[in-house]
Amino acid sequence: MDKKAKIVIADLDFDYIMPLQARLAKMYYNQVELEIITDKDYYKEFLSSPKSIDILLVSEELYDNSLNRHKIDNIFVLVENDDNDKSLNQNLLYKYTSVKEILNIIFSKSKASLSYNTKSITRKTKVILVFSASGGVGKTTLSLGLSACLAKNYRSVLYMEACRLNTFHYFVSDKEPIATNDVYAKLGMDDIPKYNLLKNYLKTELFSYVPPFKASLMSLNLNYDIFEKIAVSFKKSNEFDCIVIDTDSVFDDYKARLLEIADKVLIVTKQTKSSAFALKQLIVNMSGLNSDKYIIVCNDFCKDSENAVILPEYASSFSVNEYVNHIENCETKTLENLSEEDTIKRLSFLMI
Numbered sequence: 001m002d003k004k005a006k007i008v009i010a011d012l013d014f015d016y017i018m019p020l021q022a023r024l025a026k027m028y029y030n031q032v033e034l035e036i037i038t039d040k041d042y043y044k045e046f047l048s049s050p051k052s053i054d055i056l057l058v059s060e061e062l063y064d065n066s067l068n069r070h071k072i073d074n075i076f077v078l079v080e081n082d083d084n085d086k087s088l089n090q091n092l093l094y095k096y097t098s099v100k101e102i103l104n105i106i107f108s109k110s111k112a113s114l115s116y117n118t119k120s121i122t123r124k125t126k127v128i129l130v131f132s133a134s135g136g137v138g139k140t141t142l143s144l145g146l147s148a149c150l151a152k153n154y155r156s157v158l159y160m161e162a163c164r165l166n167t168f169h170y171f172v173s174d175k176e177p178i179a180t181n182d183v184y185a186k187l188g189m190d191d192i193p194k195y196n197l198l199k200n201y202l203k204t205e206l207f208s209y210v211p212p213f214k215a216s217l218m219s220l221n222l223n224y225d226i227f228e229k230i231a232v233s234f235k236k237s238n239e240f241d242c243i244v245i246d247t248d249s250v251f252d253d254y255k256a257r258l259l260e261i262a263d264k265v266l267i268v269t270k271q272t273k274s275s276a277f278a279l280k281q282l283i284v285n286m287s288g289l290n291s292d293k294y295i296i297v298c299n300d301f302c303k304d305s306e307n308a309v310i311l312p313e314y315a316s317s318f319s320v321n322e323y324v325n326h327i328e329n330c331e332t333k334t335l336e337n338l339s340e341e342d343t344i345k346r347l348s349f350l351m352i
Contacts, residue, residue, distance in 0.1 A: 004032055004033040005031070005032045005055065006032075006035070006052065006054045006055075007024065007032050007034050007035070007053075007055045007056075007057075008034075008036075008037065008053050008056045008057070008058075009034075009035070009036050009057045009058075010043050010057070010058045010059065010062050011038065011057070011059040011061075011062070011078060012038055012039075012040060012061065012062070013038070013059070014038045016095065019099045020099055021034065021036055023099050023100075023103060024103070040062070043062055047067070047070065050069070050071070051070045051071070051072070052070070052071040052072075053070065053071070053072045053073070054072075054074065054110070055073065055074045055076070055106060055110050056075045056076065057076045057078060057106070058075065058078065059077075059078045059095075060077055060078060060079045060080065063075075063077050073110070074109060074110045075091065076091045076092075076093050076109075077091065077093065078093050078095045079092050079093065079094060079095060080095060081094070093105060124238070125234070125235045125237075125238055125239075125242070125243060126241065126242050126243070126263045127231060127235060127242075127243045127245065127261060127262045127264075128146070128243065128244045128245065128262065128264045128265075128266065128351055129247060129259060129262035129264070129266070130142060130146070130246050130247060130266045130268060131247050131249070131259070131266070131267055131268070132268040133249060133251070133269070133275070133278035133279045133281060133282035134249055134269075134274070134278040135248075135249050137268045137269060137270050137275060137299055137300070138268065138270075138300055138330075139246055139247070139268050140161070140167070140171070140246050141299075141327070141338065142268060142299055142324065142344065142347070143161075143244050143245075144159065144171050144246075144338055145339060145341060145347075145348075146244055146266075146344060146347060146348050147206070147209075147242075147244045147335075148206045148207060148335045148338055148339035149347075150241075150242050150352070151206045151339075152206065152339050153348065155241040155352070156239070156240045156241045156242070157207035157208065157241065157242045157243075157244060158207070158208045158209065158234060158239075158243045158244070159207055159208070159209040159210070159243075159244045159246065160210040160230060160243070160245055160246070161212070161246045162227035162245050162246065162247045162248070162258065163246070163247065164216055164217045164218070164224065164248060164250075165217075166212035166213050167212075168246060169212045170331075171333075171334075171338075172203075172205055172209070172335070173205060174203050174205070174211075175212070177211055177212045177213060177214035178201055178212070178213060178214060183201065184213070184214075184220045184221075184222065187226055188221065188222055188226075190229075193233050194229050194230045194232075195230075195233040195236070195237045195239075198230065198234075199237075199239075206335045206336065206339065208240070224250075224255075225254050225257065227245065227254075228254065228257050228258050228261065231243055231245060231258070231261060232261060245258065245262070251282060262293070265293055265294050265295070266295050266297050266347075267294060267295070267296045267297065268299050269296065269298055269299070269309060269320075270298065270300050271298055271300075271301055271302070271305060271307045271309055272308055273306075273311075275308070275309075276308040276309045277314070279296075279314070279317075279318060280313075280314055280318070283317050283318055289318070295321045295350060296318055296319065296322075297320070297321065297324060298322070298323045298324065300325075300327070301324060301325050302326050321350075322346070322347055322350065323343070324343040324347060325342075
């Protein structure tokens, strides 16, 4: 395994550090070891023993010559004034330059320290499919909440609703569909890469999403396999860490192919007898459910109500991996609200 580059950011202004931390974690979340220090006493304690650091970003307030006794390949001093003299004899960075510009300078001047770590970096996009045996179990709520949680954990996320009639935009601020007829005509052409066609139409709130189609697939003269083609095309682009696909409850050849290309599949049920029965019927027609790829989620769980999924006639067919508690006033929740639900947070950790 490649060694991770050690990066330390030390500044007493927590609000200033947060955007730097977020961008670094998003760009290199599994390639660097990142240490954030915002407490002066802890900073002194941290440096009380010899340290080996690839890159140190330190505020002018905390910088002193004692850093020279440590093995630090690159020191960048964050200064308050961009007309600062060069007396510190270090790389100086004006703190209030854009985050993008700061990182560009750091990485351009630290190539030797990071070369072993970044030469072979390739983003591997993970496809997460959310599916169920019956409607009304909360697939869209979970899919959007999961997308929001992953995005807030510094993952680059694309959400798409793979339903014959899109309705997810009830939850988002920008409800406008893709209106251009030419886009739908080209979606039906096999020789046109779907990523190239749709990338400029993507919208972003907490995460990116494919806007709703303006009508049903049937009305647009599109087959359901268009969602498989979109997912495959975006996965090949490696633009996103995760693609969350929110599907309908139809189980057919098209859905089987979507299940095949997915890296993780969340199968959602409720604790009711009808939902448990439908899930049991679905499982009879599926294979490989014992693998780590499949996670069965009981959504809208209430501990005071009968839990049919643990009844003997159903428990012998499947076991629930995760329970998501009932979310009060779900229809009034924003994406930000959903991302703060503890049970959805816990579910998102299974995907990281």
